[in-house]
Amino acid sequence: MKKYEMITRYLERLILTEKIKVGEKLPSENDISKQFGVTRMTVRRALLELEKKGLIFKIRGLGTFVSSDDLLSTRRIGVLARSPTIVFGIVKTCTALGIKCYVEDTGQDVTSEIRGLKHLLEHKIDGLIIEPRAFTVENHVFHRLVNASFPVVFVDRLVEGYTDIPTVLSDNYLGASLLAKHMKERHKSNNAVFVTFEGVNISSVKERYEGICEQFKQKIEVVEVDGLQGDFLPLLDLVKTRNIDTIFFCNDFLAVRGLGYLLKSGLKVPEDVKVVGFDDEPVSALTIPELTTVKQDLEQVGSLAVLTLVKLIKGESVGKLLRIKTELVIRKSCGCNL
Numbered sequence: 001m002k003k004y005e006m007i008t009r010y011l012e013r014l015i016l017t018e019k020i021k022v023g024e025k026l027p028s029e030n031d032i033s034k035q036f037g038v039t040r041m042t043v044r045r046a047l048l049e050l051e052k053k054g055l056i057f058k059i060r061g062l063g064t065f066v067s068s069d070d071l072l073s074t075r076r077i078g079v080l081a082r083s084p085t086i087v088f089g090i091v092k093t094c095t096a097l098g099i100k101c102y103v104e105d106t107g108q109d110v111t112s113e114i115r116g117l118k119h120l121l122e123h124k125i126d127g128l129i130i131e132p133r134a135f136t137v138e139n140h141v142f143h144r145l146v147n148a149s150f151p152v153v154f155v156d157r158l159v160e161g162y163t164d165i166p167t168v169l170s171d172n173y174l175g176a177s178l179l180a181k182h183m184k185e186r187h188k189s190n191n192a193v194f195v196t197f198e199g200v201n202i203s204s205v206k207e208r209y210e211g212i213c214e215q216f217k218q219k220i221e222v223v224e225v226d227g228l229q230g231d232f233l234p235l236l237d238l239v240k241t242r243n244i245d246t247i248f249f250c251n252d253f254l255a256v257r258g259l260g261y262l263l264k265s266g267l268k269v270p271e272d273v274k275v276v277g278f279d280d281e282p283v284s285a286l287t288i289p290e291l292t293t294v295k296q297d298l299e300q301v302g303s304l305a306v307l308t309l310v311k312l313i314k315g316e317s318v319g320k321l322l323r324i325k326t327e328l329v330i331r332k333s334c335g336c337n338l
Contacts, residue, residue, distance in 0.1 A: 297324055
């Protein structure tokens, strides 16, 4: 028997005897290769055989997991979210696990969120993944679900008063801290401003702001614009009157709009003012100059949320706060000449 076949049979036996259960992670390729004294290429071939049999599936950046069983195929998950990338990760993982998935948009206000949640409940869902908004705390239907111990997982942000609900999110603080450190050490940024269309009381925005302030050793000024289509004139006035040298936008979409406004107003980026974003959206690589930003893997956030919710539905214990690593993406808008 070939070595990869031995590994295939060994792992298959662990799966079929439920030593490794549905939704649980297999040992890493590196660990398996050490255990059997083979190359990672041999391990990959063994895993490919299991994948062909439909016993496992892979999630980029998270590892290899055990696939669906008959019990999970009867489960239904509701998703209340806005981020298309998070939803993609959720749907992709639900498909691999054989779980039915129903998706509703959170909308722009609590009325829309309540309507979406009611639609999901009509499908008799077994659990809920929600990307909370500031108005979620006003959602009385959501309150009733939580009080009834209904399985719920938050994605992307924390909600004050609901710290017992498992939350999967990016490491916003680390990403913002790395970005601010780069601007301080490489580009000598000294007079910065933070621009957001959501209040800094929102957990993801707050963590990004605090990560920046930690590197600047002080609280930098915050400029709030009215939504993604907000007016940037106050920001322009601030840049000109206060000699702002760096603008930290809370996300890439806002940064792209702000960058365009600054350029049309006659400012040069990065010569007159440096501009950075957060998220590494595809559009950030298409701006002129290209946008320096922070990459967060929202697809992983969605995938891990499904795996966490499956455990909750099964009555298993889960971590309350699960963070996905962020990393710096350096382009030209910060002043680097790449």
